[in-house]
Amino acid sequence: MLAEIKGLNEECGIFGIWGSENAAQITYYGLHSLQHRGQEGTGIVVSDGDSLKGVKGEGLVTEVFNTERLKELKGKAAIGHVRYATAGGGGYENVQPLLFHSQEGSLALAHNGNLVNANALKHQLERQGSIFQTSSDTEVLAHLIKRSGYQSFAERVENALSMLKGAYAFLMMTETELMVALDPNGLRPLSLGKLGDAYVVASETCAFDIVGAEYIRDVEPGELLRINDEGITSDTFSYSGNKAMCTMEYIYFSRPDSNIAGxxxxxxxxxxxxxxxxxxxxxxxxxxxxxxxxxxxxxxxxxxxxxxxxxxxxxxxxxxxxxxxxxxxxxxxxxxxxxxxxxxxxxxxxxxxxxxxxxxxxxxxxxxxxxxxxxxxxxxxxxxxxxxxxxxxxxxxxxxxxxxxxxxxxxxxxxxxxxxxxxxxxxxxxxxxxxxxxxxxxxxxxxxxxxxxxxxxxxxxxxxxxxxxxxxx
Incomplete structure (x- = not known):
């Protein structure tokens, strides 16, 4: 994740949409506006209501996606990611969104930030039998969700999120739902918008301007949003008395045309x-x-x-x-x-x-x-x-x-x-x-x-x- 040529590097950028027949194309433009946040890899996963399909690759958004590839991604919902390699390093396997399949359904994950307890959680999960396919800290969340003993998927997600420490803005998508989570400290920016009848989520508000979406509000620290065909609901999975947005978002990371906390x-x-x-x-x-x-x-x-x-x-x-x-x-x-x-x-x-x-x-x-x-x-x-x-x-x-x-x-x-x-x-x-x-x-x-x-x-x-x-x- 910084300064262009002075040795600081960006985190990553995430974009998601639910409720549009042009979900992949809109996500493409959203990611293009977030390209400054990561240039090593990018990907898009779509949901058509029955299954998840993804395309990803190393390079810029315009290098990985073309008209033919976007046509392959048909669905009413999508999440996308632009990556700068921090935790886990580079490599195709670490390019996000990460996509997981099981007999219960599929899950796609996109993450901006870094989990400070990722290594400790990985050791614990590996002792319990987990086998990691990437070196990214993002994969930890998928294993925690899968191993959670709670009945509903939403409860499993909340339980898994409560075990994470550090900075994270997560987009999680199944065949039937898009979930959005921000860490309890609110270290990373994340905003909610509306595009017609569709909901959109992005790391920066400049992405809303590019796709023509209307800004609604910032996602709150410790908040979990659930977006599906029934609408949007909000829950708080964790509280923190130490809310602290990264100051470098204002100094360097974000685009000048973005707004953070107004x-x-x-x-x-x-x-x-x-x-x-x-x-x-x-x-x-x-x-x-x-x-x-x-x-x-x-x-x-x-x-x-x-x-x-x-x-x-x-x-x-x-x-x-x-x-x-x-x-x-x-x-x-x-x-x-x-x-x-x-x-x-x-x-x-x-x-x-x-x-x-x-x-x-x-x-x-x-x-x-x-x-x-x-x-x-x-x-x-x-x-x-x-x-x-x-x-x-x-x-x-x-x-x-x-x-x-x-x-x-x-x-x-x-x-x-x-x-x-x-x-x-x-x-x-x-x-x-x-x-x-x-x-x-x-x-x-x-x-x-x-x-x-x-x-x-x-x-x-x-x-x-x-x-x-x-x-x-």
Whole structure:
């Protein structure tokens, strides 16, 4: 699951629909709008009321699906997934939705997030006789549902969900029902909408805009929705006093045209830039942002300071998001392929370069060098988030302190490493205030564990690499 070429990676994206004869085609467009959340694999499973059928593959939505493949997927309901490999790694077998068949019927699963107790549950299930077909933590839920002793399917699902810890937004589909579940902490975004008589569910509201659906509301933490031909029902399978949406959804993950808890992502990022201008006023000639996720913050910074915003960096639109490459050397090479400085904008100028985060520092160093090679007199780097000092165990690809430059070095040391004339990070307090979630969503806070080290859930020892265990409390 992050920052395009700086070493953070997306979680995943999910989309579901119930009650439309064009379910597969609508899901295709929904997944296309969520492509930024994962580019390693994608899949769609449909239900025609009697059976489930799926198509999946490694690659982009447009690479895996064509007109002929979509025609094969006939049904009134569908769930789909775009994947970035976190827990379980890559491989075709881990591409979702996962599809299971038994004498009692079929089940399809699509998951955004990461289960921190997945390994412990797998060991327990294997001792009881389960044989896993994938290395994905998503498969754990299917085994828990199958082994549950409750009579009804809904009760088995609720019982299984109550055993999971961590971040998860699940779509579960049988021949006759679509079920939607969000973890009790609400770490991942998930929204409910309506398209004619059909219900739709998506990781981000931008998917509703693409398919023409009307946003109804966000799925609540700990909520289980059941959608079928009779309509929609809601139950709460778990309560938590520590509701905490991932802050990086606002800072980087989500598309600018999405809304989370009533807060527009673009507006939140502009406010982050404005708050950064308050905390780090700099005398400069131009402001530029690192495309694409930092543009909104850069515009906010420019508006607040009165320094002109300019396109000092151009993104090559014909190169895939290079963060998806698993090797660091390929990511680094991708910087040169993907970004180019505009000499006419930066030459002889004092440049404020706005970015959303620094993870390893490699990309920042290369971009600063590119700007200076293009003639920039000074390059002042301002970051619209606090320093990322702690690993994320909820679906973001930062699992050790060693790979996080801010965990190993002071701000001044990082400035020297990346070659900037100055370096400023936004404060934790400024981040919270700028996003404004406490005002618009007073009953639901923010997960800022990557900045503060305060995790909203227990982190299981089996989740943490051996040499990291003593660092997690």
């Amino acid at each position: 807060i527009n992502v673009h507006s939140a990022r502009k406010n982050l830039g404005k708050k950064l201008a308050e905390e780090a006023p700099i005398e400069a000639d131009v402001v530029t942002g690192v495309p694409d996720s930092s543009i909104s913050a850069a515009i906010g910074y420019a508006e607040a300071t009165g320094i002109p915003y300019e396109m000092g960096l151009i993104k090559n639109r014909y190169v895939g998001r290079t963060f998806i490459q698993p090797s660091q050397s390929l990511r680094e090479q991708g910087v040169k392929m993907k970004l180019s400085p505009v000499r006419g904008v930066v030459e002889g100028k004092r440049v404020v370069m706005v970015d959303d985060s620094i993870v390893r520092g490699t990309t920042s160093r290369r971009i600063v060098k590119m700007l200076k090679d293009a003639g920039a007199k000074e390059v002042h780097v301002v970051i619209s988030s606090p320093p990322i000092k702690n690993p994320c165990y909820y679906g973001i690809d930062t699992s050790t302190h060693e790979e996080l430059i801010a965990s190993q070095h002071s701000v001044e040391e990082i400035r020297n490493i990346i070659g900037a004339d100055s370096l400023t990070f936004l404060s934790v307090e400024g981040t919270v205030e700028a996003i404004g979630r406490n005002e618009k969503a007073p009953n639901c806070g923010q997960c800022m564990a990557c900045f503060t080290g305060q995790y909203p859930t227990e982190i299981y020892p089996s989740t943490v690499l051996p040499h990291e265990k003593e660092l997690v409390r």
